[in-house]
Amino acid sequence: MNFLTFIGSAKVGWYLKSKVAPGTRVALEHGGAAPVLVEEDAAIESIIGPLAKGGFYHAGQVCVSVQRVFVHASQAEAFAEKLAAAGEALVVGDPLEKATEVGPLILPDEVERVAQWVEEAISEGARCLSGGKKIGNTCYAPTVLYNPSPESKVSTEEIFGPVICVYPYTDRAEAIRQANALPYHFQASVFTQHVDKAFSAVRQLNALAVMVNDHTAFRVDWMPFGGRDASGEGIGGIAYSMHEMTRPKLMVIKSPAFE
Amino acid sequence: MSTLHVFNPYTQEKIDSIPLQGPEALEEMLRRAYALSLDTTQALPPHARIRLLEKLAAAMEDRVEELTRIAAEEGGKPYTDSRVEVLRAINGVKTAAAEIHQLKGEQVPMGLTEASAGRMAFTFREPIGVVAAISAFNHPLNLIVHQAVTAFAAGCPVIVKPANTTPRSCITLVGMMHEVGIPKDWVQVLISDNDTAERLATDRA
The missing domain is CATH 3.40.309.10 (Aldehyde Dehydrogenase; Chain A, domain 2)
Structure with missing residues (x-):
């Protein structure tokens, strides 16, 4: 799995985090x-x-x-x-x-x-x-x-x-x-x-x-939202989640035109 | 095959029965999701994802009352607050479509040393791959937007497992995603027990 987004209890969330495959990025939102x-x-x-x-x-x-x-x-x-x-x-x-x-x-x-x-x-x-x-x-x-x-x-x-x-x-x-x-x-x-x-x-x-x-309990869906410490990992909110669900690719182009 | 029974939490009346999917069904869902993720020729370009999400938002606006009742009936959040949740979910779909504009990289300077001369470099953002989304009961529609619509918007195939107390809002929303033209393998719903959900979260393929 490349990405796990979990919303639920801290007990289950931290348990799942301990079991994910190497390389799975995790977002946890607990209480x-x-x-x-x-x-x-x-x-x-x-x-x-x-x-x-x-x-x-x-x-x-x-x-x-x-x-x-x-x-x-x-x-x-x-x-x-x-x-x-x-x-x-x-x-x-x-x-x-x-x-x-x-x-x-x-x-x-x-x-x-x-x-x-x-x-x-x-x-x-x-x-x-x-x-x-x-x-x-x-x-x-x-x-x-x-x-x-x-x-x-x-x-x-x-x-x-x-x-x-x-x-x-x-x-x-x-x-x-x-x-x-x-x-x-x-x-x-x-x-x-x-x-x-x-x-x-x-x-x-x-x-x-x-x-x-x-x-x-104030929340709008475009603001950063998430728990710290035992309350979770990663930052939620529409844009923040989308950023987390992507990763950078670097392209380096070698050309005499850039000399 | 065993069955998931869904109850109205206020009256405790059964409102639905849904077949539970086991490890074999999950394996097939994973196979489809990874196949999409690994084949860049099947990627949906940003303009197609934006158009599909805009259609989804419009479809949801036509069904606010129905979505409100489904969420309130299975989740127990009062009607008025459930309606607010549905309107938030629609706004979230629109926000996700708009945020596709912001998936962008940066130039990395080259030519600063002799060793880096004659080069140009920049980053762009790629979908991370397959997303497993395990959700909660307390916002049965809006959390699916936060976890599954965002994944689709980011270009990731997603398998979403709703809370077993509130699967109907998720099933309805994902059905609407398919109805507006999102190919089914991009967004799949898993209705399962906790063991199968753990297999989804911890898959090592």
Whole structure:
């Protein structure tokens, strides 16, 4: 095989990479546990909508879904409660109905897994502000967890379900350290009114793309897109993939005409 | 031959049954793909690839509603968001056609030393060869554009294996590629179990 493009779980992707033939070029696009840094000055009201969309879009089954939101402690609880209310307001149900905003997870087993992870997080100290329950056997209610343990699965692994975790911080440097602490680095966000804070966060957050004042799941198909470190290899996006799928040929022409 | 059953993830009703292809079918697909890749006389010139992709985009624009329903029904992404995905996929096909303009090389200076005198050199870009594309369920149409339409646009024969939960969007799109005139061996769909998919990814021919 000359080229392998794989989109799916990190476990399968790295396994396949270990097995490909010598010379096979590989592009891997895995998941993440996308972090958001909400600075002390951020206007909370205006960021609830984008973050609810970025975390609950396609029931969180997106590799750049908003998962871990670090909010300055002065606003964290108010923010989390408003985000929970936004999650409660979403219409969950049949994806073929035009009013539906959050559909099912892809398999009933995934609903069970997400339910177990949320229960584990609550038993390890998280406060569940919305959701936290199955809806039938195929859907999971949009869920906001407040301050889960950094050791809980919802803090360390990709949830791939409609669950957003909110972590209060007082030390900005420590929040950035937590944001970068996992092996997954894909897309990240910062919300602030100060350009210098925005630039600083863009510089410090480990991600291929950092959104300023937008959610982490923003994508258009012509921009470079890809995971760093455990989240993948190579750069996706239409033009970038096409470049990867070609290689240079050099022609050297010898002629007295060029003397 | 065993069968892949496709379910609506919301209702858990079976919506389709598709025969699974095994290692023998894969071998034949690989043989066809490598034969195309190695025979430069069969290469489709850029203008032909551009024209075919433009026709594909137009065909997709005529079937937005159908593509939306297929994707939403098998993948579970709500209708409104699935429609956005279909429109993105159409835009992606157009982008791929346009990006063929950018597959280009550069002059490498010669004559800078006596040893390189009397020469002219430049690079151009060639298709890398056969592409194996293994895809995911969460954007069942648009990811096929990202992985298989790009390969065709770059001039590579591609074998695409969709997620087993969401094969119908891929099968429909590749069928449309063939309908607008893309020869079948350039884009082939593999519906298989994980072992056969691993054989595709790790093929050593």
